Amino acid sequence: MLTGWIGEWLNLLLRWAHLVIGAAWIGASFYFNWLNQHVRPPxxxxxxxxxxxxxxxxxGAFYRVHKIDGAPEQLPSTLHWFKYEAYFTWVTGVLLLAATYWANARAYMLDTSSTALSPAAAVGVGVATLVVGWVVYDGLCRTLARRPTALALVGFAATTVLAWGLSQVLSDRAAYIHVGAMLGTCMAANVFFVIIPGQRAMVDAMVKGEAAxxxxxxxxxxxxxxxxxxTFPVLFIMVSNHYPVTWGHPYNWALLAAISLFAIAIRHWQNLRGRGEDQRWLLAVGVLGILATAGVSRWPSAAVSLPAADGGDAVSMVEVQQIVARxxxxxxxxxxxxxxxxxxPKGLVLESPEDIRRVAAQIHAQTIATQVMPLGNVTQMTEEERARLGQWLEATLAR
Ligand code: HEC
Incomplete structure (x- = not known):
């Protein structure tokens, strides 16, 4: 594992590259979708x-795009292909996953509910998720090619089962990000193994004057x-990695399924609109669904939270320090x-009372509201300790 500031810088640069190249991929794909929906007869x-x-x-310039019927009479000397964005988004993504999760498997990929796995085995599960995910998806696409709706339903169900399964053996956060990485892998592999080779065969056939x-x-x-x-679900998963309210939830796999479904509804509305069908109810279902999911997501985690802290005996700083030390x-x-x-981690040191007071709000967010700290509860914090710490934090923050 690369440590210290070099490690931090490498991680930051990798994240930046992943984001920029990913934006180029998605930008190009959105643009061509839009183009297809807006070309009109001359x-x-x-x-x-x-x-x-x-x-x-x-x-400051006018552009005129022509969509050719079939192949052009003669291929131009430069024909632009769009593929490297997809490949390098994947490469930077896997490097980022490896540097962040696989290289720190003990801290990032395991929690008390999954200690049956060794860190190496957890990495194995992560890598296998990407490889097996693609093989299974590719196989399903071939067998169910003629039944796209059945394929979509099977794919959705399989992904949800995967999310549930991973959340049983890996830490919640690792489970979440690996589902996103698996879907992203399928997207990039689609470009590499199917879309681009097919396009190349089509160009070759047309140039030879043969039927594609x-x-x-x-x-x-x-x-x-x-x-x-x-696109929408994958981006959501990637971004939500920074928001424990999603992956830190006890039913995070169900949350993921619900959000994906609603994000797909919004995408479907966009696609239909491009074809001249404005089915606004899909947009409404998508937006309201996501809001409802956000609302519902508070409920079970609040329910499993703390035994009522009896207001009577105030929690002292000494007790808080003991809990934090343990x-x-x-x-x-x-x-x-x-x-x-x-x-x-993140330079966050909690050694002195001042340290703890200064970041009380952050501690509350991570330890009480979402309970993602201690990471994977590897230090086995008890409900009682959480309640006492929560009581002190709430009193301190109310001041
Ligand atoms: C096994 C190691 C481990 C333990 C134990 C642990 N943490 Fe963390 N903590 C981390 C890591 C790793 C991160 C960074 C997570 C990330 O990258 O977002 C973190 C992040 C945080 C953050 C967010 C900091 C930020 O700037 O985003 C807070 C707050 C926090 N921990 C509080 C606590 C508290 C309070 C406890 C004890 C109740 C605790 N942690 C126990 C490893 C741990």
Whole structure:
């Protein structure tokens, strides 16, 4: 594991690269979707060989795009392909996953409910999720190619079962991010193994004046459609990694399924609208559904939370320090004793009363509201301790 500031910088640069390249991939895919939905027959009447055209103004210049019917008479000397965005989004994503999770498996991939696994086994589960996920998905696409709705339902159910299964063996956060990484892997692999080779075969056939292989074209179209619908859920999963209110929830796999479904509804509304069908109810269902999910997500975690702290006997700073020393200082100390941690995570040291007071709100968010700290509860904080700490935090924060 790369430690210290070099490690931090590498991680930051990797994250930045992943974000920028991912934005380029998604931007290009959104743009081509939009383009396809907005090309119209040429204004002056039909033109042989032209399927449609579109005018746009951007950055002080006019652009005129032609959509060709079939293949052009002659291939231009430069033909742009869009693929490297997908490949490098995946490469940077896997490196980031490896640097953040696989290299720190003990701290990031395990929790008390999953201590049956060794850190190496947890990494194995993570890697297998990506590989097996793609193999199974690819197989399903081939067997159910003629039944796209059944395929979508099976895919959704399988992903939800995977999310549940992972949450049983890995830490909640690792389970969540690996579902996202598996879906992202399928998207990039779709481009690499199916869409681009199919497109290449089509270009070759057309240049030779032969008919393109219809089956390959259809397979590519199906994978593109999947990528289109997966964009929203995958982005949600990636971003929510920074929000314990999602993955820290006891039913995080169900939350993930619900949010994905509603995000897909919004995407479906967008797609239909592009075809001239404005089914606004889909948008309403998507937005209200996500809001409802956010609302409902408070409920079970509040229910499993603390035994009522009896207001009578106030919690002292000394008691708080004892709890923090027992349950947090293995990691949040100037010199952590937790194996593999060279320094306090995020530089958060909780050694003195001042340290604790200063970040009381953060501690409340992580330890009481969502209970994601202690990480994976590896230090086995008890309900009683959590209640006492919570009582002190609430009193302190109310002041
Ligand atoms: C096994 C190690 C470990 C233990 C034990 C642990 N933490 Fe953490 N803590 C972490 C790691 C790792 C992070 C960084 C998570 C991330 O990258 O978002 C973190 C992050 C935090 C943060 C968020 C800091 C920020 O800037 O985002 C708070 C607050 C926190 N811990 C409080 C606690 C408290 C309070 C306890 C004890 C009740 C505790 N932690 C126990 C490892 C631990």
């Amino acid at each position: 204004e002056g009447g039909a033109v042989a060989g032209l399927k449609g055209e579109l005018w746009a103004v951007h950055g 292989d219809v089956a390959r074209g259809e397979a590519g179209a199906l994978r593109s459609l999947h990528n289109n619908y997966l 349950r947090c200082l293995t990691c949040h100390a100037t010199r952590p004793t937790f194996e593999g941690l060279p320094e306090a």
